[in-house]
Amino acid sequence: MTVLPFSPPVSDDALEDAPLRSVSTAVAVLDCFASEAELGATKVAARLGIAKSTACRMLAALAAGGLLEKAGSGRYRLGLRLFEYGQLAVDRLLLREVAMPILGELRETVRETVQLGVAVGTDVLYLERLETAGAGLRFRTDYHRNPAHSSSIGRVLAASDPSLTMAILERGLERRTPFTVVDPRRWRQTLVQTREQGYATCRDEYDQGWSSIAAPILTGASGRRRAVAAVSVVGSTSRVLGPRKPALVQGVRRAAERITVALERAGS
Amino acid sequence: MTVLPFSPPVSDDALEDAPLRSVSTAVAVLDCFASEAELGATKVAARLGIAKSTACRMLAALAAGGLLEKAGSGRYRLGLRLFEYGQLAVDRLLLREVAMPILGELRETVRETVQLGVAVGTDVLYLERLETAGAGLRFRTDYHRNPAHSSSIGRVLAASDPSLTMAILERGLERRTPFTVVDPRRWRQTLVQTREQGYATCRDEYDQGWSSIAAPILTGASGRRRAVAAVSVVGSTSRVLGPRKPALVQGVRRAAERITVALERAGS
DNA sequence: CGGGGTCGTTCCGGCTTCCGGAACGCGGGC
DNA sequence: GCCCGCGTTCCGGAAGCCGGAACGACCCCG
Numbered sequence: 001m002t003v004l005p006f007s008p009p010v011s012d013d014a015l016e017d018a019p020l021r022s023v024s025t026a027v028a029v030l031d032c033f034a035s036e037a038e039l040g041a042t043k044v045a046a047r048l049g050i051a052k053s054t055a056c057r058m059l060a061a062l063a064a065g066g067l068l069e070k071a072g073s074g075r076y077r078l079g080l081r082l083f084e085y086g087q088l089a090v091d092r093l094l095l096r097e098v099a100m101p102i103l104g105e106l107r108e109t110v111r112e113t114v115q116l117g118v119a120v121g122t123d124v125l126y127l128e129r130l131e132t133a134g135a136g137l138r139f140r141t142d143y144h145r146n147p148a149h150s151s152s153i154g155r156v157l158a159a160s161d162p163s164l165t166m167a168i169l170e171r172g173l174e175r176r177t178p179f180t181v182v183d184p185r186r187w188r189q190t191l192v193q194t195r196e197q198g199y200a201t202c203r204d205e206y207d208q209g210w211s212s213i214a215a216p217i218l219t220g221a222s223g224r225r226r227a228v229a230a231v232s233v234v235g236s237t238s239r240v241l242g243p244r245k246p247a248l249v250q251g252v253r254r255a256a257e258r259i260t261v262a263l264e265r266a267g268s
Numbered sequence: 269m270t271v272l273p274f275s276p277p278v279s280d281d282a283l284e285d286a287p288l289r290s291v292s293t294a295v296a297v298l299d300c301f302a303s304e305a306e307l308g309a310t311k312v313a314a315r316l317g318i319a320k321s322t323a324c325r326m327l328a329a330l331a332a333g334g335l336l337e338k339a340g341s342g343r344y345r346l347g348l349r350l351f352e353y354g355q356l357a358v359d360r361l362l363l364r365e366v367a368m369p370i371l372g373e374l375r376e377t378v379r380e381t382v383q384l385g386v387a388v389g390t391d392v393l394y395l396e397r398l399e400t401a402g403a404g405l406r407f408r409t410d411y412h413r414n415p416a417h418s419s420s421i422g423r424v425l426a427a428s429d430p431s432l433t434m435a436i437l438e439r440g441l442e443r444r445t446p447f448t449v450v451d452p453r454r455w456r457q458t459l460v461q462t463r464e465q466g467y468a469t470c471r472d473e474y475d476q477g478w479s480s481i482a483a484p485i486l487t488g489a490s491g492r493r494r495a496v497a498a499v500s501v502v503g504s505t506s507r508v509l510g511p512r513k514p515a516l517v518q519g520v521r522r523a524a525e526r527i528t529v530a531l532e533r534a535g536s
Numbered sequence: 537c538g539g540g541g542t543c544g545t546t547c548c549g550g551c552t553t554c555c556g557g558a559a560c561g562c563g564g565g566c
Numbered sequence: 567g568c569c570c571g572c573g574t575t576c577c578g579g580a581a582g583c584c585g586g587a588a589c590g591a592c593c594c595c596g
Binding site (some may be wrong): 041042052053057073 | 572573575581
């Protein structure tokens with residue numbers, strides 16, 4: 001079991017010039033369902049620029065394998081088998097395994113939603129999210145991926161990874177709320193601050209009213225340490241960045257440090 | 269958004285005579301990683317009876333699409349993209365959406381691990397599992413699929429679905445502990461009892477020391493109601509089937525009923 | 537330190553199997 | 567009831583895939 005897979009391979013939408021053309025096409029078909037819950041053959045064909053008959057066969061083949069499931073009237077959606085595979089993939093990460101109990105304790109301590117995230121491309125992918133039952137307003141739970149620039153976890157990860165920083169800047173800092181930091185200079189400044197203080201914050205930048213605090217999980221030999229992942233606490237801005245902020249910062253940092261040493265101890 | 273996909277298609281390991289041979293093969297390659305965390309080309313080729321070169325290309329193509337990731341030294345593992353797809357698949361289930369808050373409340377009430385499961389093939393697939401932080405011994409969290417015959421959720425589902433009952437019996441009642449019900453007659457009797465009392469129990473049958481109580485989530489017009497899913501509470505046998513049993517049974521049944529009506533209200 | 541075994545990857549020719557266009561059947565809507 | 571749009575099926579041509587063998591790297595062991 002490894003800490004994290006080597007390279008989260010950036011998704012070239014390489015439908016072109018790959019070996020196993022039909023397999024690449026099949027993957028592209030799957031990708032269509034990332035942005036749409038249900039699709040039929042015609043729409044898939046149009047989106048990928050392939051023949052309708054090809055799309056139909058692809059859909060049928062993927063459905064035969066359980067990766068898609070057939071809804072009524074010839075439409076398809078993502079299949080539950082993908083859920084199984086996905087659970088397996090993440091269950092086998094050493095990172096998640098050692099982080100889980102510590103995340104649980106953090107949640108008990110801070111009584112807010114806590115998250116564990118890694119970078120994939122220029123996004124943050126949340127491997128785990130533990131919600132607190134009685135934490136006032138319910139946090140939206142229907143996303144598992146955010147643009148890294150408007151996330152405290154993304155900021156922590158970018159702060160220790162120049163190439164991620166570059167990738168994020170190249171993609172552009174999309175505005176999501178009036179508070180999103182979209183000026184590249186100011187955004188780089190937040191990274192400097194993150195490095196100095198050892199944690200990052202994100203105030204109202206992704207969803208107005210919601211803020212978060214994140215701290216890095218480090219790996220690698222001392223002197224060449226890099227953040228592979230990060231822990232964060234997220235909640236309404238007043239709860240997270242108000243009077244409790246120092247306590248939350250300390251809790252998040254302590255949790256991240258504990259995960260870091262647990263990884264070293266357990267890891268290869 | 270639908271309650272649940274139509275037919276959890278039984279996995280014919282149909283590598284044979286399907287259209288899109290290479291896609292079917294690719295899916296079969298993915299399946300290899302269900303039982304093994306890391307595999308190389310040689311082992312995949314041997315397991316599927318294909319040429320080593322073919323396996324190598326398949327692995328490379330799947331890795332290019334992010335469904336697999338390359339570990340060091342030419343071995344592969346399931347990719348995080350599968351986790352994303354899997355989360356999407358389950359996020360789009362109406363069942364899970366309406367069940368989540370009710371499951372959360374149930375967990376608060378009973379202070380034990382609660383689960384939401386559906387049948388896929390002759391197994392129970394757990395769509396959700398909420399653990400309680402302070403619930404004594406930690407429950408194993410590293411499985412997402414169990415044989416239905418030795419699970420309270422499976423018993424509830426089989427009790428309302430004759431074809432599932434048949435499928436389970438055909439597959440055979442595998443013994444997992446000394447307490448597993450492996451005699452078909454006795455097992456059918458547990459289904460009768462389940463139907464009579466409206467809930468099912470499972471005492472030490474899957475993991476010795478652990479037991480569970482489950483109640484059905486129903487769907488369909490009255491008179492033709494069937495269980496699409498089930499809620500369960502699981503914990504150490506003494507805690508779950510001891511003095512608290514009546515309270516837990518009531519809690520589980522009430523939660524399942526609430527989910528049932530919430531589904532009717534929200535569903536099509 | 538070097539050799540043999542194993543494994544992942546690449547190359548290439550023959551041919552399997554896939555692609556695209558057109559036709560079919562169906563369902564829903566103006 | 568007609569038409570439009572959709573999912574599916576059929577077919578020929580040829581594109582891309584499969585398998586065997588060769589290559590190079592790595593590791594284990596002597």
